[in-house]
Amino acid sequence: MIEKLPSGQEAVDALKALQEPDVGAVIGWEIGGVNGLFPLLLAAQLGLPYVDVDGMGRAFPRIDQTTYDAAGLPTTPLAITEPSGNRAVLDSSGIEKLARTVMVDFGGWAMMVAKPLRLGDALKAGIPGSLARALELGEIWQPPPADRRWGAPVRAPEPVRTPADRAKASGGFHVARGKVIEVWRESTGGFPRGTVALQRLDTEDSYLRLEMQGEYLVALADGEPLVTTPDLVCCLDAESGRPIATEQMSYGSMIDVVALPAPAPWVHPRMIGRVDPRAFGYDLDYVPFGSL
Template sequence: MSWTLRTADLDDLARGAALLGTGGGGDPFVGKMLVAQALGEVGAITVLDPEELDDDAWVIPVAQMGAPTVVVEKMPRGTEPELALTTLERHSGRSADATMPMECGGINSMIPLLVAARRGLPVVDADGMGRAFPQLEMETFSVYGISASPLAMANEHDEVAIFDTGTDNARLEGLARGVTARFGGMAHIAQYSMTGADVKRTAIPRTLSLALAIGRSIRASREQRLDPVQALVDGLTETIYGYGRVLFQGKVIDVDRRTDEGFARGSVRMAGEDGDELEVQFQNENLFALRSGVVVAMVPDLICIVEADSAEPVTTEALRYGQRVAVIGIATPPIMRTPEALAVFGPSCFGLDREFVPVESLERAWPAQ
């Protein structure tokens, strides 16, 4: 069912999106402020349930591209994603009937809302990742046959670029990443144009609704003086994700973080009270969690780091020595666990030489703390 998003919803939506960003996707705070400003002028945005889309509707997803660490120092002007969308419209000769997130995590949950408010478009309640991933081809859209080309890019100087690599989405990622570096480490993009029928076939449904529900759940548990971390885990059972568990609780004792080839790469180590340690490795997003050297969760399942007392999500660029955190493993929807999907964003795509094992199966090896 479609719904209306208003300014009062933004705090909860941003909190839930930060969690689904699995440490990456960019801190949604900046995007939230830009959307709030735009909503002050238009009042509300229509969020369309994917099943209510006309099959021949033309949907153009939009996003921000670059290392999350860059956004901390380089604020977007706010006009860049709309420029990317209009550039793609002119190139293709077809106007968008709606826009949509490419990923529901982090700032990229907010970018389509900004474009929607500025252009008067609805936003589709779906995305192509169900979380955040570091590369453009790592989309369910790509897995199930949608070309990422043509792609339009824009920056704060109103400079634009168009790339078309046909069906080679991985090649497109490399070219766009190079231009993003030339743009100063951040760009805004429009790509994966598709019909409403394609959205229904390839997208992960109702992920904006999910982010909003997660954010509300965390806030409500705090207000009711309940354990927000446990409330978060319990609330996942009724969603398409279906499963979550606390993997570890402890204190951050070391952070290794660097910006390399347009990505924020590194790892964070945490120590528990019993002497156990957990290491989380990331490339923009958290990819692998190793407890005393043994993998306890792996991509594409979600590995989320939150503040231990408040369940406030902690992004990779915000990790600091001494933080007391909980690490949560969350199962991905079935559409992200097919052999075709794992060939695009499974463990081997990030250098782990082993087959994917679901987080709920790994529970047998390591009981929760």
């Protein structure tokens, strides 16, 4: 997406390709990253309400890793479009592999709109309040600046908080602060994969390794798993507190690593196998949040 900018019209075009005239609201597929914003844009473009529910409650790399899919709700056919105007409507039991192949052919970035669901089914199967949760985290990590307009009421300055304080206020914990000493990446089967090595600054002669596949999935301290998917491994710039996406990670960066708990549905025994480390090819078991 960094190299192939969207026009903003892709979701509208994808919905037209599905030929679904009776759409009454827009919901999200995943709240994580920029994918949490496009449903809001589509709702505004169509003049429809946006309902605060999504199928992940975070970000996962595969389109079949949703609570909608786990509940057996139909998510195909789905339409894929890209900024140049190319589009495809897909309907297949192997939709993940097929959609990723099309996305690669489209240049590595595309917009997807899935078959509409009944709102009651989506609310029952989905994860509610994800947008509200994202806004809450934004207030904690990126509080709005004081209003400096003439005549504006004076607001008390934001109290200085450490990353550990902010992590605790977010319901998680601060894993480590470190300097990136190596970043390794490859792309296989349409998935960007990689490893990040950090030298910890809070502990002498200690290292942290992050495994990523589009998202940060596992954090290991000196080779031992510390935080694992579906719990969230979050990387933030140590100076600004802004999130660093996997594609933005670079050598020499100073970052804070923070862990947040997964949305409750994902740690249910019936669901965990879809999104635990082994679901991504890592020979690791899920480490329950905060158990280490």
